[in-house]
Amino acid sequence: MISGIYKRRITNSMRKNAKRANVIGKINKYESKVYFIKCNEYIKIGKADNLPKRLKQLQTSNPYELSIIGAISGNLDIEKEAHSNFKHLHHKGEWFKNDISIVNYIKEKCGIIIGSEISERDK
16 A cells, blocks of 8 residues: 555656656647656657656656656657667667766757756766
8 A cells, every 4th residue: 555645756756747748848748759768777768649648657657756858859760760879778678778878869859958867977
């Protein structure tokens, strides 16, 4: 059984990330985006047509807090290109080891890294 305090923490965290998802690029939330989500020492590179909904789906099955750190308008080709660029950092599925090269790629494509979850090592 999950305590009320823990439920509120999860809900508040999900709300904060959903706001970030809606703010990124001020683009239509139903427009296809390639996103970068950080979880501990990993970054997920994926594609979604509804980023807030996708974040919520991922957070539901993940015991650690997820943070959107970037998103760009794009399609499957752009997602595949990003996966290919970082195949040397591939961990599992669409998850890659957090590395300065991915952080720089996100900065280049998105202009900024969103959130305070990026460690000093990654700046």
